[in-house]
Structures are given as structure tokens and as C-alpha cells.
Amino acid sequence: MKAAPFAYVRPGSLDDVLGELAGGDGKVLAGGQSLVPVLAMRLGRPGTLVDITAVPELGELGVRDGGLRVGAAVRQRAVEHDPAARAVPLIGMAMPFVGHRELRSRGTVCGSLAHADPAAELPAVACCLDARIELIGPAGRRTIPAAEFVTGAMSTAAGPEDLLLSVTFPAAAAGEGHGFAEIARRHGDFALAGVVTRVRVDRDGAVTGARLTGFGISDRAVTREVTPLLREAEDEHGLRPATAALAEEVVDTGGDTHGSTGYRRRLFGVLAARELSRALRRARDRRETA
CATH class of the missing domain: 3.30.390.50 (CO dehydrogenase flavoprotein, C-terminal domain)
Incomplete structure (x- = not known):
């Protein structure tokens, strides 16, 4: 099968992304490794794909305030090889098992969390470490624990107008x-x-x-x-x-x-x-x- 017709936009700012998502008919596109198969099988039919990869702040990756912060557009492969990720050893253990190298080169960490597949590795890592997920939407910014973010198979606490901004994994401590x-x-x-x-x-x-x-x-x-x-x-x-x-x-x-x-x-x-x-x-x- 092929995807149903849709519009495509690539905003350059966070405000523009939220504007495109307003109304609930848009779908966020970052890596597309989960979304594109869903579209191809017509399990999802969004009116607009909102490509977030041109928003600079969503591509940030680094250690701050005692944790590894991964922006919504950061590729899994980038996290796998970035020295900053050594602050969270469990990321290094799990990442080689996330799909294949080619998929990790396009797929994003936050995209895997948003997809919420019950058999996926990264949502489990986030829950075990009690990672914090930051969302933004009509009600403003909010941060929730990973265990509360995933509500069921392929289901999360994010609303249709929300954008998952980042996930922060706590750095490992001594002992x-x-x-x-x-x-x-x-x-x-x-x-x-x-x-x-x-x-x-x-x-x-x-x-x-x-x-x-x-x-x-x-x-x-x-x-x-x-x-x-x-x-x-x-x-x-x-x-x-x-x-x-x-x-x-x-x-x-x-x-x-x-x-x-x-x-x-x-x-x-x-x-x-x-x-x-x-x-x-x-x-x-x-x-x-x-």
C-alpha cells in the first residue's frame, strides 16, 4: 500500500511547529522510521507532516543539570557515538540493539519514545532510569516521568497538538x-x-x-x-x-x-x-x- 495524500511542511522555529500542529491534524516527522511504515499501511492518515529537523534547539545533545538531554530531532546514531552519552552507560548497552545501524542513522531517540512500541528498547531504558520527558503544547511546557508518559501500546500522554521536546536521562552516579x-x-x-x-x-x-x-x-x-x-x-x-x-x-x-x-x-x-x-x-x- 501507499500513504494517503498529505501536505508537508518544514518549519524553522518552535512557534511555527506548534502553529502547524494546532488543530490536531498534523503529525510530527523527525526520523520517520516508525511513522513512514504506519503511513504506508494507512494506519494513520494525517493531513500534514510537520518536519521538525530544521528547528535548531530540537537538535541539541549534551549533559546539563546532572543528566543527558536529548532533543527531539537527535538521531539514535548520534547518541550512540557522542562522548556525552557515556554519562549514561545504559544508553551504550541498549543502543546497539535498537533496530539496525541504518535505521539508527535516521531514527530519533524521542521518536522511539513517542511511538511507544511495547517491545522497543529505549522506552524501557527511559522507564528504568526514571527519565524526564518534556512536552510543549497548548497548555505550555510540562515535564513528566517516562513511566507516566507511556499509557499503553502505541499510546502516550502527548495530545494531538503536543510536541515532545526532549528527554533527559539521569547521569550514573558512583556505586x-x-x-x-x-x-x-x-x-x-x-x-x-x-x-x-x-x-x-x-x-x-x-x-x-x-x-x-x-x-x-x-x-x-x-x-x-x-x-x-x-x-x-x-x-x-x-x-x-x-x-x-x-x-x-x-x-x-x-x-x-x-x-x-x-x-x-x-x-x-x-x-x-x-x-x-x-x-x-x-x-x-x-x-x-x-
Whole structure:
């Protein structure tokens, strides 16, 4: 199929972008790696595509106020290779699994968040790190946590006249370690199940916080605080019973030709135990280095 007819504009200022979105018939275009297939299948029929790549402030990338701020037009490939992104190690772990290199050269970080695919890596990373998402629209600017931004499969808190301005990922502190893993049919495919972890320890190496986010397992990324779980067992095999029980609670996606619900629960439980253990080791290695 081919896209239904639409108008195309490329404003040069933020005010002009918001003007084009007024009325709710416009759709933001940045990288287009999610939007163009939707248009081609006629799952979306916007009257106007509003290309935001000419707005200078939406292409900003850098560390400020203790976090990595990624503007709406910043390519995934740029984040993958920018030294500033080293402030958020989990970005470096996850980015090579986001599609393929060619897709990351066009796709944007904020575009992936706005698309809100339940099996996508970047929304899960944002939720695990409690990233902050900045929106602007008729009601002005507002900032909301990533976990509140995604409301369901392909659904977010952004209104039809809103623009996602940026996402800010908090920089890793001393004593903070991370883990990332996913299982997919082929590298670059969407995950059958995936896990993102963040663990914090004090100077003595004792666990002070542990967080786990699963993706590809429900209608959105699912985040749980798992500090007591990690305090009771630290090694992968000791964690397995607890993560298997957690899988029964959080994995509710239906089975398909690629795997049953039970298979995804098994994947999630194994990956969760392994990545929590790895994140703990990394956190202890980083007690004095961040």
C-alpha cells in the first residue's frame, strides 16, 4: 500500500511547529522510521507532516543539570557515538540493539519514545532510569516521568497538538551499575522479552536500591522496585526463584507464532536474574569511579 495524500511542511522555529500542529491534524516527522511504515499501511492518515529537523534547539545533545538531554530531532546514531552519552552507560548497552545501524542513522531517540512500541528498547531504558520527558503544547511546557508518559501500546500522554521536546536521562552516579539483555529472533528484531536493570550500592557494597524494567512482555514497559529481592540473593542462580515468580506477575502478553506466554515468562525470569546480578557487580566496581 501507499500513504494517503498529505501536505508537508518544514518549519524553522518552535512557534511555527506548534502553529502547524494546532488543530490536531498534523503529525510530527523527525526520523520517520516508525511513522513512514504506519503511513504506508494507512494506519494513520494525517493531513500534514510537520518536519521538525530544521528547528535548531530540537537538535541539541549534551549533559546539563546532572543528566543527558536529548532533543527531539537527535538521531539514535548520534547518541550512540557522542562522548556525552557515556554519562549514561545504559544508553551504550541498549543502543546497539535498537533496530539496525541504518535505521539508527535516521531514527530519533524521542521518536522511539513517542511511538511507544511495547517491545522497543529505549522506552524501557527511559522507564528504568526514571527519565524526564518534556512536552510543549497548548497548555505550555510540562515535564513528566517516562513511566507516566507511556499509557499503553502505541499510546502516550502527548495530545494531538503536543510536541515532545526532549528527554533527559539521569547521569550514573558512583556505586550505580546497570544491566541490559534481550532475546529476539534475529539481531535488530523487536524483542520477544527483554530486561533493563539498575542497582545502587553504598561505599561498603551493600544494596541501597534495585530497579528492573521488562519490555516485550506487556502492552508497555513494566518497572518494579526489587531491592528486597536482591538483598536476599545476589548471585544469578539464587535469584532465579524470585525472578520466576515475578515473571508470573508481570508477563501478560499473549502467545504468538514466535513464543507462548509461558516461554516469554521463562525468558524474562532468566534474563532478570542474570542482569540483576551483573548490575550489582558493576555497581560495586563503580563505587569510587563515577
